[in-house]
Amino acid sequence: MSKQNSSHPDADLHPEATGLAKKTVDAHRDEQPLKLYSGWFCPFVQRAWLVLEEKKIPYQYIEVNPYHKPDSLLKLNPRGLVPTLQYDNKPLYESTVICEFLEDAYPEHTPHLLPQDPYSRARTRIWTDFVTSRIIPSFHRFLQFQPMDDEEGLEEKRREFVGYVREFVREMDEQGPFFMGAEPGLMDFVIAPWMVRLWVFDHFKGGLGIPEEGKGGDDEKVWARWRKWLSAIQNRESVKATTSDTEHYMPIYQRYADNTAQSELAKATRAGKGVP
């Protein structure tokens, strides 16, 4: 049963995770008190999924189509968005809230992803907010930009997005490779899902616009730091284990790139608003 009309254009997507992510899903089909209502393709889900995988918290993976919302999802989360968590029969949602909750609720599970000292914890929250309020909306303004023959307009969106990424990279620990140093933390996993989807700009928007090695001018050091971070994140087991085959993301991102997607996020972007 679904409250939504099945003709929602975004509902037409591959029904389940593929590739390495499918193996992870298969390992989490059994009933567990902690349930993750998920869409395999969703970057917000991937934030929470990464934390579950990193900390090896036992959970049950439940695939739902958030554009064809089943009652089981709507009962837990009236907005019908994924990720939604069921913990002890109680609902929780909002990806960044879920990430922090998992850190608080399973203190015996390591690695700890939030720093111990209050200042660094607060810094994590500042830059998490930056990702959600600046990086993701500008990612979508760039991705959804139309018409494609308005080169100046497209370039402006590209510059805006790359500018925010640069601002974020400047905050990273000098050595790294992760945001706060040698070990990854919540900061890395809160942004990783969008950074492993940057191929969409090469594929749909004529290039991302982050300079290649040796071509960064005054920002050469910033972009070298960026490449170090990205490589560490792309090679992280949890990231690989929650990523599906590229071909199945393609039709979903095609709709965003054509600006025909009707998800809450696509509509919010068109309306000049932030993340729903």
Ligand SMILES: N[C@@H](CCC(=O)N[C@@H](CS)C(=O)NCC(=O)O)C(=O)O
């Ligand atoms: N602010 C939410 C956003 C979650 C979100 O937008 N999820 C998308 C899938 S990637 C969704 O459920 N969309 C359903 C819809 O647009 O109706 C969070 O951080 O969890």
